[in-house]
Amino acid sequence: MNRFTIRAALVCLSAATAAAVITSPASATAPSLPHGGASDPAAAAAGLHPRTLADLETSMQGEAYANASYTFYAAQADRENLPATARLYRGTAAVELNEHFRKEAGLARVVGSDAANLRAAIAGETYETNVMYPGFARQAAADGDTAAAELFTEIAADEAQHLKRFRAALDVVETGRGSIPAPPPVDPVEVPAGGPEVRSARTLANLDTAMHGEALAHARYTLYAEHAARHRPALARLFRGTAEVELREHFAGEAKLYGLVRTTRKNLTRTIAGELHEARVMYPAFARRAEAVGDQEAARLFRHNAADEAGHARAFQRMLDNPR
Structure with a gap:
């Protein structure tokens, strides 16, 4: 397969998957996509277990999607005259791309x-x-x-x-x-x-x-x-x-x-749910799997990202409780 792995699931999302994305867009597991990820040949050369590579692919898709979504949630916060919330969304979007996605891509050797x-x-x-x-x-x-x-x-x-x-x-x-x-x-x-x-x-x-x-x-x-x-x-x-x-x-x-974009209150509610899922479920599970197969660096990164996402959830919750 080429670096942009294609699977049949791409053109046939199940209704359950679609519903999960609508409910929690920042945390839903995306289907394999043409602009693929950790299952690419270059990533396979990283010496990581296939399960770890697959988890890196899932997490990179989620981080990229969060970065994009938060960019437009920030614009909506601007329209509602909520500058602090807009800044939080933009800052968090930058973390998702420039720290989480970047480090996961480095482990998976996405860039050649x-x-x-x-x-x-x-x-x-x-x-x-x-x-x-x-x-x-x-x-x-x-x-x-x-x-x-x-x-x-x-x-x-x-x-x-x-x-x-x-x-x-x-x-x-x-x-x-x-x-x-x-x-x-x-x-x-x-x-x-x-x-x-x-x-x-x-x-x-x-x-x-x-x-x-x-x-x-x-x-x-x-x-x-x-x-x-x-x-x-x-x-x-x-x-x-x-x-x-x-x-x-x-x-x-x-x-x-x-x-995708609703009122800022609704955007914040969905964002918090997504960040908590990553912090409490997705990243801890990925860390345990990586550690079990000896991929210690990946396990450390997954745990670090889980802690970050928990912090993001708390920050977004503060904005929901005190809109500004």
């Missing part, structure tokens, strides 16, 4: 050479362009969710352009000839508070799958950009610009149809 990173990006964009988004668009159209069908079709076309840019960049990296393409333009989408704008459970599940994929792509491309910045600044700009499209345009457009 520039060429390897581009091949991983190409594999994911190819799947999204040719398989995932066209399939989601057909299903949404069949279910009468015209707006979702149009969005999925639009994003498929965007991903085709990302694919073209990444292929051109890989040719430059491998041959030393030519120029790295400029990053794609970003057309930001605002995500106001509101319920789902689709009527089909299948479309809702597909939006959830797509959002997890876009959040993970944003997180991975952010790390790829940092790696490239050391010696290929133009490639860093391409990765960074594409990461912004995945978050500010694709994830945001899907989040609007999904009804």
Whole structure:
């Protein structure tokens, strides 16, 4: 399998999984996604037990999704004139990406050479362009969710352009000839508070799958950009610009149809539940499993993240108790 592991579960989320994501988006276990994780060949070379690698994949998906979700929860807090809550959401989003995701990705060896990173990006964009988004668009159209069908079709076309840019960049990296393409333009989408704008459970599940994929792509491309910045600044700009499209345009457009953002009070309630699940259930279980197979560094990281998430839950609870 390529670095962006694909599984059949991607296009067929169960109703139970979809419900779990709606109830607790920061903590739900995401399906395997095209912008994959710890089960990649590079990660397998890290010398970790397969179970630990799978747990790292799950946790990276969750951290990337929390980072993306909290970004838009912060914007909603701004709209409600709750600046302290907005700052907390933005600060926590930064921790989820720049500390938790980054350290988990380091253990899983997600970031490789520039060429390897581009091949991983190409594999994911190819799947999204040719398989995932066209399939989601057909299903949404069949279910009468015209707006979702149009969005999925639009994003498929965007991903085709990302694919073209990444292929051109890989040719430059491998041959030393030519120029790295400029990053794609970003057309930001605002995500106001509101319920789902689709009527089909299948479309809702597909939006959830797509959002997890876009959040993970944003997180991975952010790390790829940092790696490239050391010696290929133009490639860093391409990765960074594409990461912004995945978050500010694709994830945001899907989040609007999904009804991800609600009132800040409701956002806080769901956030607290998600953080507590990670602190009390997910990360402690991952730590125990890692320790049992001798992956001590992973066990320590999982325990550290559990403690962090407990602290996040307490901070969000204070905002819920005293809105500001």
